[in-house]
Amino acid sequence: MLTALSVQAATLDDTLPDDLTEMSMEALMDIEITSVAKKPQKKSAAAAAIFVITNDDLRRWGVTSIPEALRRVPGVDVAKIDANKWAITSRGFNSRFANKLLVLIDGRSVYTPLFAGVYWDNQDVVLQDVERIEVIRGPGGTLWGANAVNGVINIITKSATDTQGDMVSVTAGDEVRGIGVARHGGKLKNGINYRVYAKYSDYDEAYSSAGAHDDWRSGQLGFRSDWMQTDRDSITLQGDYYRGKAGQQVSIANGPAGPSPGTINQVIDDTETDGGNLLFRWSRMTDKSSSFTLQIYYDHVGLDGKVLYEDRDTFDMEFQHRFQWMDKHDVVWGFDYRFTHDNTDNNQSFELDPSSRSVNLYSTFIQDEISLQDNLHLTLGTKLEHNDFSGFEYQPSIRIAWGMTASQTLWGSVSRAVRTPARGEHDVILRLVPPPTADPGIPVYAEGDDGYDSEVLTAYELGYRLNHNNIWSTDVAVFYNDYDKLRTLDPSVDPGPPATVRSPFDNNLSGETYGLELVSQWQVGPGWRLNASYSWLDMQLRLDSNSNDTLSKSSEDASPSSKATIWSAFDFGNKLQFDAALRYVGDIEIYETSIDSYVELDLRLGWEARAGLEFSIIGQNLLDNHHPEFLPDFINTRPTEVERSIYGRVTWAF
Amino acid sequence: MRIFRHSIFSGELIAATAALLMLLCAPVTGKADEAQQTEYRIKTAFLYNFSRFVVWPESAMRERSEFSLCTLGETLFEEQLDTLAGKTVHNKAIVVKRHSQPQQVLDCQLVFIGEQQDLTETLRTLQKQPVLTVSNIAGFTKKGGIIQFQLIENKVRFRINADAASSAGLTISSKLLSLAIDVTGSR
Numbered sequence: 001m002l003t004a005l006s007v008q009a010a011t012l013d014d015t016l017p018d019d020l021t022e023m024s025m026e027a028l029m030d031i032e033i034t035s036v037a038k039k040p041q042k043k044s045a046a047a048a049a050i051f052v053i054t055n056d057d058l059r060r061w062g063v064t065s066i067p068e069a070l071r072r073v074p075g076v077d078v079a080k081i082d083a084n085k086w087a088i089t090s091r092g093f094n095s096r097f098a099n100k101l102l103v104l105i106d107g108r109s110v111y112t113p114l115f116a117g118v119y120w121d122n123q124d125v126v127l128q129d130v131e132r133i134e135v136i137r138g139p140g141g142t143l144w145g146a147n148a149v150n151g152v153i154n155i156i157t158k159s160a161t162d163t164q165g166d167m168v169s170v171t172a173g174d175e176v177r178g179i180g181v182a183r184h185g186g187k188l189k190n191g192i193n194y195r196v197y198a199k200y201s202d203y204d205e206a207y208s209s210a211g212a213h214d215d216w217r218s219g220q221l222g223f224r225s226d227w228m229q230t231d232r233d234s235i236t237l238q239g240d241y242y243r244g245k246a247g248q249q250v251s252i253a254n255g256p257a258g259p260s261p262g263t264i265n266q267v268i269d270d271t272e273t274d275g276g277n278l279l280f281r282w283s284r285m286t287d288k289s290s291s292f293t294l295q296i297y298y299d300h301v302g303l304d305g306k307v308l309y310e311d312r313d314t315f316d317m318e319f320q321h322r323f324q325w326m327d328k329h330d331v332v333w334g335f336d337y338r339f340t341h342d343n344t345d346n347n348q349s350f351e352l353d354p355s356s357r358s359v360n361l362y363s364t365f366i367q368d369e370i371s372l373q374d375n376l377h378l379t380l381g382t383k384l385e386h387n388d389f390s391g392f393e394y395q396p397s398i399r400i401a402w403g404m405t406a407s408q409t410l411w412g413s414v415s416r417a418v419r420t421p422a423r424g425e426h427d428v429i430l431r432l433v434p435p436p437t438a439d440p441g442i443p444v445y446a447e448g449d450d451g452y453d454s455e456v457l458t459a460y461e462l463g464y465r466l467n468h469n470n471i472w473s474t475d476v477a478v479f480y481n482d483y484d485k486l487r488t489l490d491p492s493v494d495p496g497p498p499a500t501v502r503s504p505f506d507n508n509l510s511g512e513t514y515g516l517e518l519v520s521q522w523q524v525g526p527g528w529r530l531n532a533s534y535s536w537l538d539m540q541l542r543l544d545s546n547s548n549d550t551l552s553k554s555s556e557d558a559s560p561s562s563k564a565t566i567w568s569a570f571d572f573g574n575k576l577q578f579d580a581a582l583r584y585v586g587d588i589e590i591y592e593t594s595i596d597s598y599v600e601l602d603l604r605l606g607w608e609a610r611a612g613l614e615f616s617i618i619g620q621n622l623l624d625n626h627h628p629e630f631l632p633d634f635i636n637t638r639p640t641e642v643e644r645s646i647y648g649r650v651t652w653a654f
Numbered sequence: 655m656r657i658f659r660h661s662i663f664s665g666e667l668i669a670a671t672a673a674l675l676m677l678l679c680a681p682v683t684g685k686a687d688e689a690q691q692t693e694y695r696i697k698t699a700f701l702y703n704f705s706r707f708v709v710w711p712e713s714a715m716r717e718r719s720e721f722s723l724c725t726l727g728e729t730l731f732e733e734q735l736d737t738l739a740g741k742t743v744h745n746k747a748i749v750v751k752r753h754s755q756p757q758q759v760l761d762c763q764l765v766f767i768g769e770q771q772d773l774t775e776t777l778r779t780l781q782k783q784p785v786l787t788v789s790n791i792a793g794f795t796k797k798g799g800i801i802q803f804q805l806i807e808n809k810v811r812f813r814i815n816a817d818a819a820s821s822a823g824l825t826i827s828s829k830l831l832s833l834a835i836d837v838t839g840s841r
Contacts, residue, residue, distance in 0.1 A: 021699045021741065025833055028703070228806070228835050231792045
């Protein structure tokens with residue numbers, strides 16, 4: 001979970017000017033020296049499908065949130081359900097409660113164990129302080145553990161040493177009503193660098209002919225301090241606190257016990273959220289080729305809605321040690337302990353039994369990267385973990401990377417990954433809204449089941465990367481994923497009285513997915529860069545013969561079979577920048593409702609008035625007044641449509 | 655890829671393709687050397703900036719017609735360093751010199767000390783002399799050196815020992831101090 005796989009492999013460095021003495025010292029300090037030799041972890045990282053979003057990309061793409069930035073990543077599906085809810089996944093199985101993608105912010109997992117997904121609206125990171133976002137498609141279970149099944153997203157913020165000085169940024173427009181960020185970075189007498197920040201975001205409601213009521217706002221405060229008192233130690237302490245309110249309209253079925261039996265009520269639900277975290281990390285270089293890292297964090301998540309409710313505290317402690325052994329081996333091993341405790345508040349639609357539960361997770365891993373030759377690296381590793389729901393799990397992988405030439409790499413891997421049961425899949429009693437054709441008076445429940453087991457993936461990947469003199473790069477990955485014991489809901493009628501339909505979670509689905517992802521970058525000239533990405537996916541799922549599930553197999557249509565993006569970053573001299581992106585997303589179908597394919601255009605014009613002062617105007621989703629992207633599942637919130645959005649931004653660093 | 659198909663007609667791309675074919679035959683080790691070159695190009699630019707943002711005592715500069723920027727012992731600076739020759743700092747032209755003995759650098763304004771040097775002896779020789787000492791050596795500022803380069807997350811950063819600077823009679827600008835990852839001693 002620590003940043004063991006720190007990677008920069010997939011992006012091209014900006015070409016350096018001939019005379020570096022003309023650059024400011026701040027700019028010099030920002031140049032990254034990508035050296036295969038010095039940071040051995042990059043070799044193993046190279047044996048995987050990686051895409052890196054840099055701080056500069058975030059600025060030039062004009063995005064206001066992490067999900068928007070992820071739209072350009074090949075192999076990753078990003079779809080909006082309403083203004084504050086996203087369905088995001090890697091390599092298929094998309095849903096608001098998508099559960100096969102692990103997301104980490106500075107080594108802290110933001111994947112909720114309640115339903116094994118992410119509350120994206122709560123991850124309101126200050127984008128100006130993000131160093132980079134590493135997106136690793138494919139299984140990462142060996143290093144990151146359960147739930148890194150189809151991908152891992154590592155959001156890495158800058159060290160406080162890199163955010164000295166003050167910065168204010170204001171964004172305002174129609175859909176983005178306002179985002180304000182203020183940050184101060186300084187240095188204490190004893191050498192500790194720090195930053196403190198505050199961020200407030202306010203988003204307008206999206207489009208629905210029936211009224212959206214999904215506007216939302218969020219406020220966040222935080223700090224990070226970094227201390228490098230000695231050459232070999234670096235210590236980080238950071239924390240955040242946020243509060244938010246996210247609107248929606250939700251349908252609730254009233255059963256015999258409800259206030260008006262046999263009806264479905266649409267209610268306005270302003271879900272309130274609050275949360276915070278505190279993280280400590282200590283890294284020490286014990287000698288030139290060995291180091292260890294200790295990381296401890298506490299995280300709180302609070303969510304109070306008319307259906308969904310969660311109040312959770314998590315404590316996590318991880319240790320990782322890396323060392324070289326007999327010249328050819330680069331070994332990293334570690335262990336992790338996580339304790340999480342929740343309280344829930346039952347309501348007529350959503351109940352957890354027991355309503356409060358503590359869960360322990362123990363894990364250990366070892367990975368050895370063997371240099372068979374200078375340009376041939378074999379990586380073997382496995383994770384072993386124990387969780388309270390499915391017991392012991394193992395997740396081995398074998399990866400090989402061959403540097404065919406200085407500019408080309410061919411890699412392949414075979415790995416096993418598991419998606420361990422979520423708390424909800426064992427303990428929830430969720431009242432579903434029946435389809436319009438069914439009698440609303442008969443309650444339908446999705447129910448947790450203690451026998452619900454882990455979903456299992458065996459993945460086969462092959463990739464090729466070319467980086468020609470930083471003029472162009474191409475990265476191709478193909479995969480074949482073989483899944484077993486995927487989640488199903490098998491309904492059975494309980495004649496009662498009163499009659500009810502109960503659907504316990506089970507593991508009666510299996511299948512294969514195939515895919516291809518391609519991303520390419522071309523530095524056309526000194527001030528013009530073009531990128532293109534394309535993804536293709538095919539999913540073939542099969543229900544076991546004993547299953548009468550009618551819903552789960554349909555997830556094979558919930559991801560587009562193809563999507564493509566082309567984007568351009570053009571500089572008019574030093575001061576003016578013009579950015580454009582054209583995105584295509586293929587059609588999908590969710591529970592027999594089709595959503596058409598769409599093409600959208602995003603534009604940005606930026607003007608650097610003087611060093612540190614930047615004005616920009618951004619247009620997103622410019623080709624349509626509004627278009628739908630996705631639909632909710634499990635909890636019937638009203639889906640809304642993404643609208644055209646225009647906003648301006650001023651950022652001043654001083 | 656439409657981009658590529660379109661661009662086949664540009665001469666630039668034909669040249670790029672030719673370069674690519676050459677690169678295919680290049681050995682794998684080329685990459686690390688390239689990274690090291692970049693590192694030392696950046697460090698060269700930093701040495702130039704250090705010269706600009708440090709003030710030497712009037713007595714040490716008055717009689718001089720040139721600014722001597724020196725290396726001591728084996729270093730990984732190759733010809734990059736020579737690109738500084740002829741630039742001016744504090745109204746004096748930079749001259750780049752490579753020395754092997756501590757005694758020789760007493761006449762330098764800035765010296766980059768190579769890793770093989772006997773640090774204790776070198777620093778004793780330079781004690782209280784108006785010479786800005788710079789090195790990659792771990793613990794350099796702790797042992798009395800003035801500026802120490804350190805790679806952090808593949809970026810070139812530096813530490814400053816402000817006490818060592820003031821006992822050498824050097825004044826370090828607040829800009830330089832503010833960019834250091836760590837400043838030891840009084841400001």
